[in-house]
Amino acid sequence: MxxxxxxxxxxxxxxxxxxxxxxxxxxxxxxxxxxxxxxxxxxxxxxxxxxxxxxxxxxxxxxxxxxxxxxxxxxxxxxxxxxxxxxxxxxxxxxxxxxxxxxxxxxxxxxxxxxxxxxxxxxxxxxxxxxxxxxxxxxxxxxxxLLHPDAPVRPSRDDPQVLRVMLDPGHGGVDPGAVREGVTEADTVLAFALALQEELLRRSGFKVSMTRTDDSFISLDGRLRAAREARADLFLSLHADALPEGLATGAVVYTLSEDASDETAGLLAARHDRDDLLVGVDLTRNTDDIASVLMSVAWQDTKLRNAALAEALVDGIGAAGLRLHSRPVQSGAFSVLRAPDMPSALLELGFMSSPRDLARLRDPQWRALMARAVADALDLWRVRDTERRALLQR
Ligand SMILES: [Zn+2]
The missing domain is CATH 2.60.40.3500 (Immunoglobulin-like)
Incomplete structure (x- = not known):
């Protein structure tokens, strides 16, 4: 040669x-x-x-x-x-x-x-x-x-580039979320969040906080506030809801939009907001809030980063061979995702209304596989996001 x-x-x-x-x-x-x-x-x-x-x-x-x-x-x-x-x-x-x-x-x-x-x-x-x-x-x-050589992608030993992740296991306390066969969504997503936290901490470059680590009620605003206080770079809400028709199966990633991508997304967004009423939190003005977030300057960039986050999650879960919904990326007016400047997504790990999903959600081995897939996805998103930002700074 x-x-x-x-x-x-x-x-x-x-x-x-x-x-x-x-x-x-x-x-x-x-x-x-x-x-x-x-x-x-x-x-x-x-x-x-x-x-x-x-x-x-x-x-x-x-x-x-x-x-x-x-x-x-x-x-x-x-x-x-x-x-x-x-x-x-x-x-x-x-x-x-x-x-x-x-x-x-x-x-x-x-x-x-x-x-x-x-x-x-x-x-x-x-x-x-x-x-x-x-x-x-x-x-x-x-x-x-293309990647710009001047981009700060190389972490230095003294000051490592740490991605601060806020994990948000949904529901809790007075609000169990979906309940099937004596299993609550609140407990299921908390078990998953703990597995994901462990997986992320095993890798370098992540700092992980959680909106709750036990079975307590946190309002949607309280979850957002916790993310702000932790100066989170990324907010990931975790759910495993039940849907009345019982047909939904597989993981779905939701990002924020004013209009729901379909009826199911609208239903889930409305239900999660209604859960806050369990302790008397009034979210009736929340639709206006979302409209103003979507008009903000910061949102233009966050919207793109959210789309990339959703794509990375689908890539990571798909690459692990785990079950994805037939429409794995959707959007809706989820109050908990309404940070204009913090990439956020809500991940439905599966649906407890599906007997197969429920069996998987209850299986610690499946949860460990899913935790690894989501951690892979966050690694992937971080690389893509750094590359994209470097391109923008050229
Ligand atoms: Zn839920």
Whole structure:
């Protein structure tokens, strides 16, 4: 295989190093997967060049030194070099047309290291050429994966970047939430919240608070106040409601909106507000509150972060192979989510009205799996959110 010698790079710039022992290049009959382990995240871009088909991966301020790539099926050759303007370049000469299935950079919160993964799948020549011709739109499609080097993504040892999470197990005390077979929603979601807290604390980079740690009643406003006092970066309300029709099953993530995404979402939002009346809290003016939150300047950014949070939760739960509702992302006028500047979501872990969901919710092993999936999701959201903020600051 042809390997071009890396040229000298400009001195004085902060460079990411390729961690050769953790980097790999592998192939199957119809795919090639490249994993680059880096000492720190770098901006990068991918381009496709036609005739002959090539994939060009460029990474900013990366030193290629020391990597000895194996020969793999699917590639005629692989060349490394530097463009001289800070961009290091890797050219893959394809044996047949392939298109990127995955292009992603993930950052490990523990040590600030990054992995750039590029997975290529065999494709029709026509499809390849269509993408290769339109380089600008291709670059735009992957612009999410650009990461600015000045972004404060690398946690320092003394002052680690900690994500302060407020877990909010719903209901409690005089308000048991849904009740099935002698099991209350309040107890079920508290057991889950404790498992999730344990899982998050096992990982680094999380500080966890809870709105309640026993079977006591907290008003919706009290839950929000607790999040404020803890200066939470993220608010996650946990539920496992019952629905009258008994048909709902699987996890659903709700974010705040004025109008409910469907009848069920409207019902759940209204019911949770009504529960506050159990201790005489009047929320009749609450719809106005939500309207003013949705008009605030801060909300424009929070709305996007909420959508990303919901997406990450669905990705995490789906990746763990756990049951998701057929419409896993929904929205409604949930009072407890009405913080204009704090990313918030309400997660229905499942529905106690579904016998199958109920069996899962009662199973500590299932709860541990779900806790791991949600923790994965929060890790994922944190990386994506940091990348997005870095892009905005450019
Ligand atoms: Zn509930």
């Amino acid at each position: 042809l390997l071009a010698a890396p040229m000298a790079v400009a001195q004085g710039s902060v460079q990411a190093r390729l961690l050769t022992e953790d980097s790999s290049l592998s192939a199957t009959r119809d795919s090639v997967t490249l994993r680059l382990a880096l000492s720190q995240p770098v901006p990068y871009r991918v381009r496709l060049l036609p005739a002959p088909p090539r994939v060009v991966l460029e990474l900013n301020t990366l030193d290629w030194q020391g990597m000895d790539w194996p020969e793999v099926a699917g590639l005629r050759g692989l060349r490394m070099g530097h463009r001289g303007d800070g961009w290091a370049r890797l050219v893959l000469d394809l044996a047949y047309p392939m298109l990127p299935e995955t292009v992603a950079q993930t950052v490990q919160p523990e040590d600030g290291r990054a992995v750039v993964e590029l997975a290529l799948e065999r494709a029709e020549l026509e499809a390849f050429e269509a993408r290769a011709d339109d380089e600008s739109s291709f670059a735009a499609a992957y612009s999410d994966h």
